[in-house]
Amino acid sequence: MTSEYLSPTPLRGEIWLDNGERPFARDQVVLLQAIASTGSISAAAKLAGISYKTAWDRIDAMNNLADQPLVERSAGGAKGGGTSLTTYGEQMLAGFLVLQEEHQRFLQRISERVQSLADVAGDLQGLTGAARLKTSARNQFRGAVEQVTAGAVNAEVRLRITSEHCIVAMITDESRQQLDIQVGQSMIALIKAPWVMLANDPDIRVSASNRLAGTISRVTRGAVNADVVMALADGKTISAIITNTSLDELALAEGQPACAFFEAGSVVLVLE
Numbered sequence: 001m002t003s004e005y006l007s008p009t010p011l012r013g014e015i016w017l018d019n020g021e022r023p024f025a026r027d028q029v030v031l032l033q034a035i036a037s038t039g040s041i042s043a044a045a046k047l048a049g050i051s052y053k054t055a056w057d058r059i060d061a062m063n064n065l066a067d068q069p070l071v072e073r074s075a076g077g078a079k080g081g082g083t084s085l086t087t088y089g090e091q092m093l094a095g096f097l098v099l100q101e102e103h104q105r106f107l108q109r110i111s112e113r114v115q116s117l118a119d120v121a122g123d124l125q126g127l128t129g130a131a132r133l134k135t136s137a138r139n140q141f142r143g144a145v146e147q148v149t150a151g152a153v154n155a156e157v158r159l160r161i162t163s164e165h166c167i168v169a170m171i172t173d174e175s176r177q178q179l180d181i182q183v184g185q186s187m188i189a190l191i192k193a194p195w196v197m198l199a200n201d202p203d204i205r206v207s208a209s210n211r212l213a214g215t216i217s218r219v220t221r222g223a224v225n226a227d228v229v230m231a232l233a234d235g236k237t238i239s240a241i242i243t244n245t246s247l248d249e250l251a252l253a254e255g256q257p258a259c260a261f262f263e264a265g266s267v268v269l270v271l272e
Contacts, residue, residue, distance in 0.1 A: 031048050031050070031058055032071070034047040036090070040082065041056065041073070056229070059071045060229065060239070064141055064237060066088070066235075069086050069235025071083060071085060071086065138191075139191040140189070140190055142188050143167065144159070144187075145157060145158070145183050146160045146166060148176065148183060150176060151173060154171065154172055155171055155172070155176035155181075156264065157170075157176070157181055159269075161189065161236060162233040162236050163234055164232070165233060165236075167210055168209040168264045190269075191266060194240075196261075197242075197260070198260055199258065200250045200251065201259060203259075204259050211259060211261045212230075212238060214260065215230065215231050215258065216229070216257075221244060224244060225242065226241070226242055226247040227240075238260050240260060
């Protein structure tokens with residue numbers, strides 16, 4: 001049987017951090033570095049090779065899953081104003097860069113010892129695939145379980161995501177038992193953007209279990225639908241996809257108070 005040998009070039013690898021609390025990967029680091037060097041989200045996006053909207057989507061995702069905001073935006077127009085790292089963001093970036101350097105030294109040491117693919121024990125593809133959660137859900141919030149109410153068929157789980165906001169999820173009681181959900185446990189709530197409805201009155205009363213008041217921070221109009229991002233407390237955001245007709249009828253604009261609401265049954269919980 002012919003041995004399958006590795007290329008003589010140095011091994012390459014990607015580093016990301018996920019201690020069950022704050023996942024952090026290279027593409028996020030590249031964007032943070034670009035923001036730190038340019039002070040502008042549009043310039044940082046160009047430097048990172050991504051679109052302006054993609055840059056903000058990544059920032060929103062990082063801020064939503066972090067204990068504190070990593071990036072803050074100063075006053076300006078739709079694509080104006082300054083963007084900078086918070087002190088916490090600077091600390092995260094500096095720490096990751098140190099780990100990245102150590103990771104490269106680690107790969108160099110391995111490349112000097114590993115001669116063939118047979119030397120790499122285990123199913124690496126399976127391991128790396130299970131180590132990182134990827135989802136198409138636009139809204140991802142990390143929080144602590146505040147309350148669990150079990151019923152004969154369904155269970156209600158209340159998750160604290162900011163100092164001012166909680167999310168309520170309705171799952172089957174069987175799922176609650178399988179996940180062994182307990183008060184104080186850290187979980188991630190996933191909500192697809194099309195499931196989020198908006199109102200221009202932050203005090204509106206609706207039957208939906210989840211009602212989050214905030215301020216419109218970004219509006220991106222497409223051919224048929226619009227992507228509306230609303231700022232919540234503690235640097236978190238929530239995104240909604242609504243029709244352009246609804247956008248015009250609600251007269252939603254950046255800086256305007258608004259309310260996002262969605263049903264408890266549309267929330268997917270992920271155990272960390």
